[in-house]
Amino acid sequence: MKKLFFFALSSWAVLGAFAQTQSPTATPAKAPAKAAAKVESAAQVIERAQAAMGSAAVNSLAFTASGTGTTFGQAYTPSSPWPKITYSNFARHYDYANAAMSEEAARVRAEPKGGGAVPLMGTGEQKTSGRLSGEFAWNLTPAPSASPRDIDGRIHDLWTSPHGVLRAAANYNAIVKKVTVNKQVMTTLGFTVPGRFAAVVYINAKGMVAGVDSVMPSPVLGDTAVTTWYDDYKDFSGVPFPSRIRQEMAGHPVLDVTVSNVQVGTPLDAAVPDAVRNFKENVVASSAADGNSMGVWFLAGGSHNSVLIEMADHAVLVESPLYDGRSLAVLAKAKELLPAKPVRYVINSHHHFDHAGGLRTAASAGLTLVTSQAAKPYFEKALANPNRLHPDALAASSAKWSVEGVSGKRVMTSGARTLEIYEIKDSVHAQGFMMVYLPQEKILIEADAYTPGAPNTPTPAKLNDNNLNLAVNIQSNSLQVARFLPLHGRMVDAAEFNRAIGQGQ
Secondary structure: OOOOOOOOOHHHOOHHHHHHHOOOOOOOOOOOOOOOOOOOOHHHHHHHHHHHHOHHHOOEEEEEEEEEEEOOOOOOOOOOOOOEEEEEEEEEEEEOOOOEEEEEEEEEEOOOOOOOOOOEOOOOOEEEEEEEEOOEEEEOOOOOEEOHHHHHHHHHHHHOOOOHHHHHHHHOOOEEEEEEEOOEEEEEEEEEEOOOEEEEEEEOOOOOEEEEEEEEOOOOOOOEEEEEEEEEEEEEOOEEEEEEEEEEEOOEEEEEEEEEEEEEOOOOOOOOOHHHHOOOOOOEEEEOOOOOOOOEEEEEOOOOOEEEEEOOOOEEEEOOOOOHHHHHHHHHHHHHHOOOOOEEEEEOOOOOHHHHOOHHHHHHOOOEEEEEOOOHHHHHHHHHOOOOOOOOOOOOOOOOOEEEEEOOEEEEEEOOEEEEEEEEOOOOOOOOEEEEEEOOOOEEEEOOOOOOOOOOOOOOOOOOHHHHHHHHHHHHOOOOOOEEEEOOOOOEEHHHHHHHOOOOO
16 A cells, blocks of 8 residues: 545544645645445444454554654755664554553664754664553653653554554444545544544455554644555464554654564553642743843753743844743743743744744744744744644734744844844754844754753763864854853853863863
8 A cells, every 4th residue: 555545524623624734845645546335333343354464462562663664854955855764673552542652763764954963873872661551651761751752642643553543433433434545445543532633544345454643742733644555464473463554654664674574462660750740830930141231041940941032122042942841931031031021933943843842832922933935934834833632822812923934144232231042063963053243142942953961071082073163163153152051951151161062171
């Protein structure tokens, strides 16, 4: 089966409409397949498929695989495919009875350009470990930490899995259609999990789940199309399971793995840690400017930082990251720090989804978004796309927003404050990569080009290419940097950066 089709769902208006408005990078949906006259009831279709797939015996299932994938949302340019990675191990464990799952992976980067903090092939593997239990998502490396922006994605992965999707279809009043796909007659089950995702399941003549077309929410793209193919079913200890799994998100491939082992009935430890159950976004503000200037605050307390800059009659925020939860907390802290000076601009360091995940939040407050000229049309299209499945702050807002692009350099002046925005050129991390410089305080604000290590970290044996590239850009723009405010990690003086690039003091 080369391609699945989005099919009309009366329970969710038309799922195909999502494909026409989904994201700047997604391929257009093809016309709905031609329906046959006679259809079974949803209960009959589900019963037939569960019998063929042995689903009655599957309350939990774990599989191990290897293959290739990509880092979703970390493209080198805004509209290019996601960077390729290679998995020596990719494993998921589904616990349908307890609405829980785990995902373990060992991976390396297969191409040098783009984001994702994955090591290049030959420099060691990155190991990841994630969990879902009910409404909680968290990661285990290096220690348990809440990951609320992964909840929607993991719920989607659990309930669009080959056996899980039949349970979901039974629980959410699926609608049946007969369709012809690539000359094969298939039965589809269309349903919506409220607030999470909408799906059309394709069941072939043998009763196997051949694939799933779905739409899920994204903090950056809004309603986002996903297509998952389940190919080459084999018998694994009496239970049929696909030996190959492929997936696309927003029009680009994200996964292509070959399954080597399946175990049924194994228990999954998905007890929610207290730190995850009690998680709340925490924004910690530290002054980064001396008392003789208008205020500059380093807003930390999470995996991603922001910076608040006081201007004469307003404020500028550098970075609105991750998702609504984080960015709403950052905007609230900005209002607390400068109650008489509203934030008017949000500067986005680059288009990678972890750094752009709060731009919809900023737009909901009617702010002007400043990004690279390369990313401007991408974000204009993404922000105009609705988030109907899991309405976000932007969906609830009637505020007017705009996007401004920067190419090369831009200077913003207000009263005694001058703020300079520069493009970081020739970086392998991203094209349209930007840094912010405050000449009065000699402060540089940047993301991912330099993330400080632990205090007193010695110069590494192999210097980091992104660090070196940042040093070249600092020098070419004649910036006199005394302090770094990185958007990951801690605030540091220039001496630490100099040590990282092998220049001592």
